[in-house]
Amino acid sequence: MHEIRKQIYEYFFLQEADVDVYFTENIWVPKGARGVFGKSSISFIQNHSLSLLTCYNIQTIGGQSLHSYFLLAGKEDEPIYYHVERIRDGKSFASRNVLAKQKGRIIFALSCSFQVPEKSSIEHQYKMPDVVPPEESQEYQELQRDINVMRHPNKEYDGFEKVGRISMNVFRATPKDIELKKIFDLATPSKIEERAKSGKAYSDDEISTPYDLWWIKMMDDLSHLKIQLHQCLLAYISDHTLLSAIRLPHFTGSNINKNKRNMVVSLDHTVWFHTPFRADKWLLYEIESPRLVNGRGLAFGKVYDNNGVLVASVSQEGLFRTISLDDRGKRNEPLLFTSNSPVLSKQKQPKL
Structure with missing residues:
Protein backbone atom coordinates (compact mmCIF):
# COMPACT_ATOMS: atom_id res chain seq x y z
CA MET A 1 0.00 0.00 0.00
CA LYS A 119 -10.11 -17.13 -15.39
CA SER A 120 -12.60 -18.00 -18.13
CA SER A 121 -13.00 -21.13 -20.28
CA ILE A 122 -13.80 -19.09 -23.43
CA GLU A 123 -12.11 -16.14 -25.09
CA HIS A 124 -11.90 -14.19 -28.36
CA GLN A 125 -10.45 -10.94 -29.67
CA TYR A 126 -9.93 -8.98 -32.89
CA LYS A 127 -6.65 -9.56 -34.70
CA MET A 128 -3.99 -6.89 -34.45
CA PRO A 129 -3.60 -4.95 -37.73
CA ASP A 130 -0.63 -5.84 -39.94
CA VAL A 131 1.84 -3.00 -39.53
CA VAL A 132 5.57 -2.45 -39.89
CA PRO A 133 7.32 -2.99 -36.50
CA PRO A 134 8.00 0.33 -34.74
CA GLU A 135 11.79 0.09 -34.95
CA GLU A 136 11.60 -0.53 -38.74
CA SER A 137 9.12 2.24 -39.48
CA GLN A 138 10.38 5.05 -41.71
CA GLU A 139 8.34 7.54 -39.72
CA TYR A 140 10.05 6.32 -36.55
CA GLN A 141 13.43 7.08 -38.09
CA GLU A 142 12.36 10.46 -39.51
CA LEU A 143 9.97 11.80 -36.92
CA GLN A 144 11.11 10.20 -33.65
CA ARG A 145 10.61 12.77 -30.96
CA ASP A 146 9.89 13.22 -27.28
CA ILE A 147 6.39 14.28 -26.31
CA ASN A 148 5.84 15.22 -22.69
CA VAL A 149 3.28 13.30 -20.66
CA MET A 150 2.30 16.26 -18.52
CA ARG A 151 3.82 19.68 -17.97
CA HIS A 152 5.12 20.43 -14.52
CA PRO A 153 6.32 24.07 -14.36
CA ASN A 154 9.25 23.35 -12.03
CA LYS A 155 10.78 20.51 -14.04
CA GLU A 156 12.51 21.03 -17.40
CA TYR A 157 14.95 18.61 -19.01
CA ASP A 158 16.80 19.00 -22.32
CA GLY A 159 14.32 21.49 -23.74
CA PHE A 160 11.12 19.62 -22.96
CA GLU A 161 9.09 19.24 -19.81
CA LYS A 162 8.12 16.16 -17.86
CA VAL A 163 6.23 14.99 -14.85
CA GLY A 164 8.50 13.03 -12.58
CA ARG A 165 10.89 11.20 -14.90
CA ILE A 166 8.69 10.07 -17.79
CA SER A 167 8.19 11.16 -21.37
CA MET A 168 6.26 9.58 -24.22
CA ASN A 169 7.26 8.45 -27.69
CA VAL A 170 4.47 8.48 -30.27
CA PHE A 171 4.37 8.25 -34.06
CA ARG A 172 2.03 7.09 -36.78
CA ALA A 173 2.28 3.38 -37.63
CA THR A 174 2.92 2.17 -41.18
CA PRO A 175 0.38 -0.39 -42.47
CA LYS A 176 1.68 -3.28 -44.58
CA ASP A 177 -1.38 -3.23 -46.84
CA ILE A 178 -0.40 -1.30 -49.98
CA GLU A 179 -3.79 0.31 -50.58
CA LEU A 180 -4.14 1.35 -46.94
CA LYS A 181 -0.60 2.75 -47.06
CA LYS A 182 -1.63 4.98 -49.99
CA ILE A 183 -4.52 6.33 -47.92
CA PHE A 184 -2.23 6.93 -44.95
CA ASP A 185 0.19 8.84 -47.20
CA LEU A 186 -2.54 11.43 -47.84
CA ALA A 187 -2.10 12.57 -44.22
CA THR A 188 1.68 12.08 -43.92
CA PRO A 189 3.43 15.50 -43.64
CA SER A 190 6.37 14.53 -45.87
CA LYS A 191 4.02 13.18 -48.56
CA ILE A 192 1.82 16.29 -48.38
CA GLU A 193 4.92 18.45 -48.85
CA GLU A 194 6.05 16.37 -51.83
CA ARG A 195 2.60 16.68 -53.40
CA ALA A 196 2.55 20.45 -52.90
CA LYS A 197 5.95 20.82 -54.58
CA SER A 198 4.90 18.66 -57.52
CA GLY A 199 1.80 20.79 -58.13
CA LYS A 200 -0.25 17.66 -58.83
CA ALA A 201 -3.88 18.16 -57.81
CA TYR A 202 -5.74 15.61 -55.69
CA SER A 203 -8.44 13.62 -57.45
CA ASP A 204 -11.95 13.50 -55.96
CA ASP A 205 -11.49 9.92 -54.74
CA GLU A 206 -8.29 10.72 -52.83
CA ILE A 207 -10.03 10.94 -49.47
CA SER A 208 -8.51 9.80 -46.18
CA THR A 209 -10.64 7.32 -44.26
CA PRO A 210 -11.60 7.92 -40.60
CA TYR A 211 -9.07 5.32 -39.50
CA ASP A 212 -5.67 5.70 -37.87
CA LEU A 213 -2.84 3.65 -36.35
CA TRP A 214 -0.28 4.87 -33.80
CA TRP A 215 2.66 3.37 -31.94
CA ILE A 216 2.90 4.68 -28.37
CA LYS A 217 5.03 3.92 -25.34
CA MET A 218 6.57 5.57 -22.31
CA MET A 219 10.30 6.01 -22.86
CA ASP A 220 11.63 5.15 -19.39
CA ASP A 221 11.93 1.72 -17.79
CA LEU A 222 8.77 1.44 -15.68
CA SER A 223 9.08 -2.24 -14.78
CA HIS A 224 9.02 -1.33 -11.08
CA LEU A 225 5.56 0.26 -11.29
CA LYS A 226 2.43 -1.52 -10.09
CA ILE A 227 -0.07 -2.60 -12.77
CA GLN A 228 -2.45 0.10 -11.50
CA LEU A 229 0.08 2.79 -12.46
CA HIS A 230 0.42 1.34 -15.96
CA GLN A 231 -3.38 1.55 -16.24
CA CYS A 232 -3.26 5.17 -15.14
CA LEU A 233 -0.69 5.96 -17.81
CA LEU A 234 -2.80 4.28 -20.49
CA ALA A 235 -5.83 6.28 -19.32
CA TYR A 236 -3.75 9.33 -20.15
CA ILE A 237 -2.22 8.29 -23.46
CA SER A 238 -5.49 6.83 -24.78
CA ASP A 239 -6.76 10.41 -25.06
CA HIS A 240 -3.66 11.57 -26.90
CA THR A 241 -4.54 10.68 -30.51
CA LEU A 242 -8.08 9.31 -30.24
CA LEU A 243 -9.78 12.22 -32.02
CA SER A 244 -7.24 12.18 -34.85
CA ALA A 245 -9.28 9.79 -37.00
CA ILE A 246 -12.27 12.17 -36.98
CA ARG A 247 -10.44 14.94 -38.85
CA LEU A 248 -8.70 12.83 -41.50
CA PRO A 249 -11.41 12.72 -44.24
CA HIS A 250 -12.11 16.45 -43.95
CA PHE A 251 -8.62 17.99 -43.76
CA THR A 252 -6.40 15.82 -45.98
CA GLY A 253 -6.34 14.55 -49.56
CA SER A 254 -8.84 16.27 -51.86
CA ASN A 255 -10.30 18.13 -48.86
CA ILE A 256 -7.02 19.74 -47.84
CA ASN A 257 -7.39 23.48 -47.09
CA LYS A 258 -11.18 23.32 -47.52
CA ASN A 259 -12.12 23.44 -43.83
CA LYS A 260 -10.90 25.15 -40.69
CA ARG A 261 -11.11 23.83 -37.13
CA ASN A 262 -12.48 26.33 -34.63
CA MET A 263 -12.63 24.06 -31.59
CA VAL A 264 -11.75 20.46 -30.77
CA VAL A 265 -12.20 19.20 -27.21
CA SER A 266 -13.05 15.92 -25.47
CA LEU A 267 -16.61 15.60 -24.16
CA ASP A 268 -16.42 12.14 -22.61
CA HIS A 269 -14.01 9.24 -22.44
CA THR A 270 -14.32 5.52 -21.64
CA VAL A 271 -11.63 2.89 -21.16
CA TRP A 272 -12.09 -0.85 -20.67
CA PHE A 273 -9.02 -2.72 -19.37
CA HIS A 274 -8.92 -6.33 -20.58
CA THR A 275 -5.55 -7.78 -19.57
CA PRO A 276 -2.32 -6.61 -17.87
CA PHE A 277 0.22 -4.70 -19.97
CA ARG A 278 3.26 -2.44 -19.69
CA ALA A 279 3.00 1.22 -20.69
CA ASP A 280 6.77 1.30 -21.28
CA LYS A 281 6.49 -1.36 -24.01
CA TRP A 282 5.25 -0.60 -27.53
CA LEU A 283 1.45 -0.40 -27.78
CA LEU A 284 -0.37 -0.21 -31.11
CA TYR A 285 -3.38 2.11 -30.99
CA GLU A 286 -5.97 1.38 -33.70
CA ILE A 287 -8.58 4.15 -34.05
CA GLU A 288 -11.70 4.52 -36.16
CA SER A 289 -14.52 7.07 -36.27
CA PRO A 290 -17.94 5.82 -37.43
CA ARG A 291 -19.77 9.15 -37.10
CA LEU A 292 -19.32 12.93 -37.21
CA VAL A 293 -22.50 15.02 -37.08
CA ASN A 294 -23.93 18.04 -35.23
CA GLY A 295 -20.43 19.15 -34.32
CA ARG A 296 -19.74 15.92 -32.41
CA GLY A 297 -17.34 13.21 -33.53
CA LEU A 298 -17.32 9.66 -32.15
CA ALA A 299 -14.17 7.54 -32.06
CA PHE A 300 -13.37 4.00 -30.92
CA GLY A 301 -9.92 2.65 -30.14
CA LYS A 302 -8.28 -0.74 -29.64
CA VAL A 303 -4.95 -1.01 -27.83
CA TYR A 304 -2.69 -3.98 -28.60
CA ASP A 305 0.60 -4.94 -27.01
CA ASN A 306 3.54 -5.85 -29.23
CA ASN A 307 2.54 -9.54 -29.09
CA GLY A 308 -0.85 -8.80 -30.63
CA VAL A 309 -2.91 -9.11 -27.43
CA LEU A 310 -5.87 -6.71 -27.24
CA VAL A 311 -5.22 -5.20 -23.80
CA ALA A 312 -7.74 -2.33 -23.73
CA SER A 313 -10.63 -0.76 -25.64
CA VAL A 314 -11.50 2.94 -25.71
CA SER A 315 -14.29 5.23 -26.83
CA GLN A 316 -14.59 9.00 -26.91
CA GLU A 317 -16.86 11.70 -28.23
CA GLY A 318 -15.37 15.09 -28.99
CA LEU A 319 -16.69 18.52 -29.85
CA PHE A 320 -15.54 19.23 -33.40
CA ARG A 321 -16.52 22.73 -34.53
CA THR A 322 -15.43 23.74 -38.02
CA ILE A 323 -16.15 26.27 -40.74
CA SER A 324 -15.99 25.83 -44.51
CA LEU A 325 -13.34 27.84 -46.33
CA ASP A 326 -15.44 27.80 -49.49
CA ASP A 327 -16.00 31.37 -50.71
CA ARG A 328 -19.75 30.79 -50.70
CA GLY A 329 -19.77 29.10 -47.30
CA LYS A 330 -21.04 25.95 -48.97
CA ARG A 331 -21.65 22.94 -46.72
CA ASN A 332 -19.51 19.94 -47.63
CA GLU A 333 -21.26 16.83 -48.89
CA PRO A 334 -21.53 14.13 -46.17
CA LEU A 335 -19.02 11.31 -46.67
CA LEU A 336 -20.08 7.65 -46.50
CA PHE A 337 -17.62 4.85 -45.65
CA THR A 338 -18.07 1.08 -45.50
CA SER A 339 -17.03 -1.12 -42.58
CA ASN A 340 -16.15 -4.80 -42.89
CA SER A 341 -17.70 -7.55 -40.75
CA PRO A 342 -15.32 -9.68 -38.64
CA VAL A 343 -13.90 -12.82 -40.28
CA LEU A 344 -12.37 -15.74 -38.35
CA SER A 345 -8.58 -15.64 -38.66
CA LYS A 346 -6.53 -18.79 -39.20
CA GLN A 347 -3.87 -17.44 -36.87
CA LYS A 348 -3.78 -18.63 -33.29
CA GLN A 349 -4.85 -16.43 -30.41
CA PRO A 350 -1.79 -14.53 -29.09
CA LYS A 351 -0.71 -15.65 -25.63
CA LEU A 352 -0.79 -13.30 -22.66
Whole structure:
Protein backbone atom coordinates (compact mmCIF):
# COMPACT_ATOMS: atom_id res chain seq x y z
CA MET A 1 0.00 0.00 0.00
CA HIS A 2 2.81 2.41 0.89
CA GLU A 3 4.65 1.65 -2.35
CA ILE A 4 1.69 2.36 -4.64
CA ARG A 5 0.91 5.61 -2.80
CA LYS A 6 4.54 6.64 -3.23
CA GLN A 7 4.38 5.89 -6.96
CA ILE A 8 1.11 7.78 -7.34
CA TYR A 9 2.63 10.90 -5.80
CA GLU A 10 5.90 10.53 -7.70
CA TYR A 11 4.25 10.33 -11.11
CA PHE A 12 0.97 12.21 -10.62
CA PHE A 13 1.61 14.57 -7.64
CA LEU A 14 -1.54 13.42 -5.85
CA GLN A 15 -1.99 14.22 -2.15
CA GLU A 16 -4.62 13.27 0.42
CA ALA A 17 -6.59 16.20 1.87
CA ASP A 18 -9.18 14.29 3.93
CA VAL A 19 -11.02 10.98 3.98
CA ASP A 20 -12.04 10.30 0.35
CA VAL A 21 -10.77 13.73 -0.74
CA TYR A 22 -7.57 14.20 -2.75
CA PHE A 23 -5.97 17.18 -4.44
CA THR A 24 -3.16 18.25 -6.72
CA GLU A 25 -1.61 21.66 -7.34
CA ASN A 26 0.52 20.52 -10.28
CA ILE A 27 -1.88 20.94 -13.18
CA TRP A 28 -1.05 20.33 -16.82
CA VAL A 29 -2.37 22.54 -19.60
CA PRO A 30 -1.92 21.33 -23.20
CA LYS A 31 0.09 23.67 -25.40
CA GLY A 32 -2.25 26.17 -27.04
CA ALA A 33 -5.23 25.09 -24.93
CA ARG A 34 -7.54 27.47 -23.11
CA GLY A 35 -7.79 25.38 -19.96
CA VAL A 36 -7.38 22.02 -18.27
CA PHE A 37 -9.33 19.31 -20.07
CA GLY A 38 -9.27 15.55 -20.42
CA LYS A 39 -5.75 14.23 -20.17
CA SER A 40 -4.76 15.41 -16.70
CA SER A 41 -8.12 14.87 -15.02
CA ILE A 42 -8.72 11.33 -16.25
CA SER A 43 -5.34 10.09 -15.05
CA PHE A 44 -5.50 11.85 -11.70
CA ILE A 45 -8.96 10.49 -10.91
CA GLN A 46 -8.08 6.98 -11.99
CA ASN A 47 -5.28 7.15 -9.44
CA HIS A 48 -7.56 8.35 -6.66
CA SER A 49 -9.84 5.37 -6.95
CA LEU A 50 -6.97 2.93 -7.23
CA SER A 51 -5.28 4.35 -4.15
CA LEU A 52 -8.52 4.02 -2.20
CA LEU A 53 -8.79 0.36 -3.08
CA THR A 54 -5.31 -0.34 -1.73
CA CYS A 55 -6.53 1.03 1.61
CA TYR A 56 -8.94 -1.91 1.66
CA ASN A 57 -5.98 -4.29 1.17
CA ILE A 58 -7.34 -5.41 -2.21
CA GLN A 59 -3.82 -5.75 -3.56
CA THR A 60 -4.74 -7.88 -6.60
CA ILE A 61 -7.54 -5.70 -7.90
CA GLY A 62 -7.11 -3.62 -11.05
CA GLY A 63 -9.17 -1.27 -13.15
CA GLN A 64 -11.99 -2.84 -15.16
CA SER A 65 -13.45 0.29 -16.74
CA LEU A 66 -13.82 4.03 -16.33
CA HIS A 67 -16.45 6.35 -17.78
CA SER A 68 -15.85 10.08 -17.59
CA TYR A 69 -17.35 13.42 -18.60
CA PHE A 70 -15.37 16.62 -19.08
CA LEU A 71 -17.74 19.37 -17.93
CA LEU A 72 -15.74 22.59 -17.63
CA ALA A 73 -12.22 23.73 -18.41
CA GLY A 74 -10.10 24.00 -15.29
CA LYS A 75 -7.49 26.62 -14.41
CA GLU A 76 -3.83 25.80 -13.97
CA ASP A 77 -3.31 28.24 -11.09
CA GLU A 78 -5.93 26.70 -8.76
CA PRO A 79 -5.75 23.26 -7.05
CA ILE A 80 -8.22 20.58 -8.13
CA TYR A 81 -9.96 18.56 -5.41
CA TYR A 82 -11.28 15.05 -6.10
CA HIS A 83 -14.23 13.87 -4.01
CA VAL A 84 -14.69 10.10 -4.02
CA GLU A 85 -17.96 8.28 -3.33
CA ARG A 86 -17.66 4.61 -2.40
CA ILE A 87 -20.51 2.85 -4.22
CA ARG A 88 -19.81 -0.83 -3.59
CA ASP A 89 -17.10 -3.25 -2.48
CA GLY A 90 -17.96 -6.80 -3.52
CA LYS A 91 -15.97 -10.03 -3.67
CA SER A 92 -15.23 -9.63 -7.38
CA PHE A 93 -15.99 -5.99 -8.22
CA ALA A 94 -15.73 -2.58 -6.57
CA SER A 95 -17.23 0.71 -7.80
CA ARG A 96 -16.48 4.39 -7.19
CA ASN A 97 -17.84 7.75 -8.34
CA VAL A 98 -15.55 10.78 -8.39
CA LEU A 99 -16.22 14.50 -8.81
CA ALA A 100 -13.37 16.89 -9.56
CA LYS A 101 -13.96 20.38 -8.18
CA GLN A 102 -12.12 23.67 -8.56
CA LYS A 103 -13.22 26.65 -6.46
CA GLY A 104 -16.48 24.83 -5.74
CA ARG A 105 -17.32 24.12 -9.40
CA ILE A 106 -17.59 20.57 -10.72
CA ILE A 107 -15.32 20.35 -13.77
CA PHE A 108 -15.11 16.56 -14.22
CA ALA A 109 -17.19 13.49 -13.31
CA LEU A 110 -16.16 9.85 -13.43
CA SER A 111 -17.55 6.41 -12.61
CA CYS A 112 -15.09 3.55 -12.39
CA SER A 113 -15.18 -0.17 -11.72
CA PHE A 114 -12.48 -2.57 -10.53
CA GLN A 115 -12.27 -6.35 -10.74
CA VAL A 116 -10.31 -9.12 -9.07
CA PRO A 117 -8.73 -11.12 -11.95
CA GLU A 118 -10.50 -14.38 -12.79
CA LYS A 119 -10.11 -17.13 -15.39
CA SER A 120 -12.60 -18.00 -18.13
CA SER A 121 -13.00 -21.13 -20.28
CA ILE A 122 -13.80 -19.09 -23.43
CA GLU A 123 -12.11 -16.14 -25.09
CA HIS A 124 -11.90 -14.19 -28.36
CA GLN A 125 -10.45 -10.94 -29.67
CA TYR A 126 -9.93 -8.98 -32.89
CA LYS A 127 -6.65 -9.56 -34.70
CA MET A 128 -3.99 -6.89 -34.45
CA PRO A 129 -3.60 -4.95 -37.73
CA ASP A 130 -0.63 -5.84 -39.94
CA VAL A 131 1.84 -3.00 -39.53
CA VAL A 132 5.57 -2.45 -39.89
CA PRO A 133 7.32 -2.99 -36.50
CA PRO A 134 8.00 0.33 -34.74
CA GLU A 135 11.79 0.09 -34.95
CA GLU A 136 11.60 -0.53 -38.74
CA SER A 137 9.12 2.24 -39.48
CA GLN A 138 10.38 5.05 -41.71
CA GLU A 139 8.34 7.54 -39.72
CA TYR A 140 10.05 6.32 -36.55
CA GLN A 141 13.43 7.08 -38.09
CA GLU A 142 12.36 10.46 -39.51
CA LEU A 143 9.97 11.80 -36.92
CA GLN A 144 11.11 10.20 -33.65
CA ARG A 145 10.61 12.77 -30.96
CA ASP A 146 9.89 13.22 -27.28
CA ILE A 147 6.39 14.28 -26.31
CA ASN A 148 5.84 15.22 -22.69
CA VAL A 149 3.28 13.30 -20.66
CA MET A 150 2.30 16.26 -18.52
CA ARG A 151 3.82 19.68 -17.97
CA HIS A 152 5.12 20.43 -14.52
CA PRO A 153 6.32 24.07 -14.36
CA ASN A 154 9.25 23.35 -12.03
CA LYS A 155 10.78 20.51 -14.04
CA GLU A 156 12.51 21.03 -17.40
CA TYR A 157 14.95 18.61 -19.01
CA ASP A 158 16.80 19.00 -22.32
CA GLY A 159 14.32 21.49 -23.74
CA PHE A 160 11.12 19.62 -22.96
CA GLU A 161 9.09 19.24 -19.81
CA LYS A 162 8.12 16.16 -17.86
CA VAL A 163 6.23 14.99 -14.85
CA GLY A 164 8.50 13.03 -12.58
CA ARG A 165 10.89 11.20 -14.90
CA ILE A 166 8.69 10.07 -17.79
CA SER A 167 8.19 11.16 -21.37
CA MET A 168 6.26 9.58 -24.22
CA ASN A 169 7.26 8.45 -27.69
CA VAL A 170 4.47 8.48 -30.27
CA PHE A 171 4.37 8.25 -34.06
CA ARG A 172 2.03 7.09 -36.78
CA ALA A 173 2.28 3.38 -37.63
CA THR A 174 2.92 2.17 -41.18
CA PRO A 175 0.38 -0.39 -42.47
CA LYS A 176 1.68 -3.28 -44.58
CA ASP A 177 -1.38 -3.23 -46.84
CA ILE A 178 -0.40 -1.30 -49.98
CA GLU A 179 -3.79 0.31 -50.58
CA LEU A 180 -4.14 1.35 -46.94
CA LYS A 181 -0.60 2.75 -47.06
CA LYS A 182 -1.63 4.98 -49.99
CA ILE A 183 -4.52 6.33 -47.92
CA PHE A 184 -2.23 6.93 -44.95
CA ASP A 185 0.19 8.84 -47.20
CA LEU A 186 -2.54 11.43 -47.84
CA ALA A 187 -2.10 12.57 -44.22
CA THR A 188 1.68 12.08 -43.92
CA PRO A 189 3.43 15.50 -43.64
CA SER A 190 6.37 14.53 -45.87
CA LYS A 191 4.02 13.18 -48.56
CA ILE A 192 1.82 16.29 -48.38
CA GLU A 193 4.92 18.45 -48.85
CA GLU A 194 6.05 16.37 -51.83
CA ARG A 195 2.60 16.68 -53.40
CA ALA A 196 2.55 20.45 -52.90
CA LYS A 197 5.95 20.82 -54.58
CA SER A 198 4.90 18.66 -57.52
CA GLY A 199 1.80 20.79 -58.13
CA LYS A 200 -0.25 17.66 -58.83
CA ALA A 201 -3.88 18.16 -57.81
CA TYR A 202 -5.74 15.61 -55.69
CA SER A 203 -8.44 13.62 -57.45
CA ASP A 204 -11.95 13.50 -55.96
CA ASP A 205 -11.49 9.92 -54.74
CA GLU A 206 -8.29 10.72 -52.83
CA ILE A 207 -10.03 10.94 -49.47
CA SER A 208 -8.51 9.80 -46.18
CA THR A 209 -10.64 7.32 -44.26
CA PRO A 210 -11.60 7.92 -40.60
CA TYR A 211 -9.07 5.32 -39.50
CA ASP A 212 -5.67 5.70 -37.87
CA LEU A 213 -2.84 3.65 -36.35
CA TRP A 214 -0.28 4.87 -33.80
CA TRP A 215 2.66 3.37 -31.94
CA ILE A 216 2.90 4.68 -28.37
CA LYS A 217 5.03 3.92 -25.34
CA MET A 218 6.57 5.57 -22.31
CA MET A 219 10.30 6.01 -22.86
CA ASP A 220 11.63 5.15 -19.39
CA ASP A 221 11.93 1.72 -17.79
CA LEU A 222 8.77 1.44 -15.68
CA SER A 223 9.08 -2.24 -14.78
CA HIS A 224 9.02 -1.33 -11.08
CA LEU A 225 5.56 0.26 -11.29
CA LYS A 226 2.43 -1.52 -10.09
CA ILE A 227 -0.07 -2.60 -12.77
CA GLN A 228 -2.45 0.10 -11.50
CA LEU A 229 0.08 2.79 -12.46
CA HIS A 230 0.42 1.34 -15.96
CA GLN A 231 -3.38 1.55 -16.24
CA CYS A 232 -3.26 5.17 -15.14
CA LEU A 233 -0.69 5.96 -17.81
CA LEU A 234 -2.80 4.28 -20.49
CA ALA A 235 -5.83 6.28 -19.32
CA TYR A 236 -3.75 9.33 -20.15
CA ILE A 237 -2.22 8.29 -23.46
CA SER A 238 -5.49 6.83 -24.78
CA ASP A 239 -6.76 10.41 -25.06
CA HIS A 240 -3.66 11.57 -26.90
CA THR A 241 -4.54 10.68 -30.51
CA LEU A 242 -8.08 9.31 -30.24
CA LEU A 243 -9.78 12.22 -32.02
CA SER A 244 -7.24 12.18 -34.85
CA ALA A 245 -9.28 9.79 -37.00
CA ILE A 246 -12.27 12.17 -36.98
CA ARG A 247 -10.44 14.94 -38.85
CA LEU A 248 -8.70 12.83 -41.50
CA PRO A 249 -11.41 12.72 -44.24
CA HIS A 250 -12.11 16.45 -43.95
CA PHE A 251 -8.62 17.99 -43.76
CA THR A 252 -6.40 15.82 -45.98
CA GLY A 253 -6.34 14.55 -49.56
CA SER A 254 -8.84 16.27 -51.86
CA ASN A 255 -10.30 18.13 -48.86
CA ILE A 256 -7.02 19.74 -47.84
CA ASN A 257 -7.39 23.48 -47.09
CA LYS A 258 -11.18 23.32 -47.52
CA ASN A 259 -12.12 23.44 -43.83
CA LYS A 260 -10.90 25.15 -40.69
CA ARG A 261 -11.11 23.83 -37.13
CA ASN A 262 -12.48 26.33 -34.63
CA MET A 263 -12.63 24.06 -31.59
CA VAL A 264 -11.75 20.46 -30.77
CA VAL A 265 -12.20 19.20 -27.21
CA SER A 266 -13.05 15.92 -25.47
CA LEU A 267 -16.61 15.60 -24.16
CA ASP A 268 -16.42 12.14 -22.61
CA HIS A 269 -14.01 9.24 -22.44
CA THR A 270 -14.32 5.52 -21.64
CA VAL A 271 -11.63 2.89 -21.16
CA TRP A 272 -12.09 -0.85 -20.67
CA PHE A 273 -9.02 -2.72 -19.37
CA HIS A 274 -8.92 -6.33 -20.58
CA THR A 275 -5.55 -7.78 -19.57
CA PRO A 276 -2.32 -6.61 -17.87
CA PHE A 277 0.22 -4.70 -19.97
CA ARG A 278 3.26 -2.44 -19.69
CA ALA A 279 3.00 1.22 -20.69
CA ASP A 280 6.77 1.30 -21.28
CA LYS A 281 6.49 -1.36 -24.01
CA TRP A 282 5.25 -0.60 -27.53
CA LEU A 283 1.45 -0.40 -27.78
CA LEU A 284 -0.37 -0.21 -31.11
CA TYR A 285 -3.38 2.11 -30.99
CA GLU A 286 -5.97 1.38 -33.70
CA ILE A 287 -8.58 4.15 -34.05
CA GLU A 288 -11.70 4.52 -36.16
CA SER A 289 -14.52 7.07 -36.27
CA PRO A 290 -17.94 5.82 -37.43
CA ARG A 291 -19.77 9.15 -37.10
CA LEU A 292 -19.32 12.93 -37.21
CA VAL A 293 -22.50 15.02 -37.08
CA ASN A 294 -23.93 18.04 -35.23
CA GLY A 295 -20.43 19.15 -34.32
CA ARG A 296 -19.74 15.92 -32.41
CA GLY A 297 -17.34 13.21 -33.53
CA LEU A 298 -17.32 9.66 -32.15
CA ALA A 299 -14.17 7.54 -32.06
CA PHE A 300 -13.37 4.00 -30.92
CA GLY A 301 -9.92 2.65 -30.14
CA LYS A 302 -8.28 -0.74 -29.64
CA VAL A 303 -4.95 -1.01 -27.83
CA TYR A 304 -2.69 -3.98 -28.60
CA ASP A 305 0.60 -4.94 -27.01
CA ASN A 306 3.54 -5.85 -29.23
CA ASN A 307 2.54 -9.54 -29.09
CA GLY A 308 -0.85 -8.80 -30.63
CA VAL A 309 -2.91 -9.11 -27.43
CA LEU A 310 -5.87 -6.71 -27.24
CA VAL A 311 -5.22 -5.20 -23.80
CA ALA A 312 -7.74 -2.33 -23.73
CA SER A 313 -10.63 -0.76 -25.64
CA VAL A 314 -11.50 2.94 -25.71
CA SER A 315 -14.29 5.23 -26.83
CA GLN A 316 -14.59 9.00 -26.91
CA GLU A 317 -16.86 11.70 -28.23
CA GLY A 318 -15.37 15.09 -28.99
CA LEU A 319 -16.69 18.52 -29.85
CA PHE A 320 -15.54 19.23 -33.40
CA ARG A 321 -16.52 22.73 -34.53
CA THR A 322 -15.43 23.74 -38.02
CA ILE A 323 -16.15 26.27 -40.74
CA SER A 324 -15.99 25.83 -44.51
CA LEU A 325 -13.34 27.84 -46.33
CA ASP A 326 -15.44 27.80 -49.49
CA ASP A 327 -16.00 31.37 -50.71
CA ARG A 328 -19.75 30.79 -50.70
CA GLY A 329 -19.77 29.10 -47.30
CA LYS A 330 -21.04 25.95 -48.97
CA ARG A 331 -21.65 22.94 -46.72
CA ASN A 332 -19.51 19.94 -47.63
CA GLU A 333 -21.26 16.83 -48.89
CA PRO A 334 -21.53 14.13 -46.17
CA LEU A 335 -19.02 11.31 -46.67
CA LEU A 336 -20.08 7.65 -46.50
CA PHE A 337 -17.62 4.85 -45.65
CA THR A 338 -18.07 1.08 -45.50
CA SER A 339 -17.03 -1.12 -42.58
CA ASN A 340 -16.15 -4.80 -42.89
CA SER A 341 -17.70 -7.55 -40.75
CA PRO A 342 -15.32 -9.68 -38.64
CA VAL A 343 -13.90 -12.82 -40.28
CA LEU A 344 -12.37 -15.74 -38.35
CA SER A 345 -8.58 -15.64 -38.66
CA LYS A 346 -6.53 -18.79 -39.20
CA GLN A 347 -3.87 -17.44 -36.87
CA LYS A 348 -3.78 -18.63 -33.29
CA GLN A 349 -4.85 -16.43 -30.41
CA PRO A 350 -1.79 -14.53 -29.09
CA LYS A 351 -0.71 -15.65 -25.63
CA LEU A 352 -0.79 -13.30 -22.66
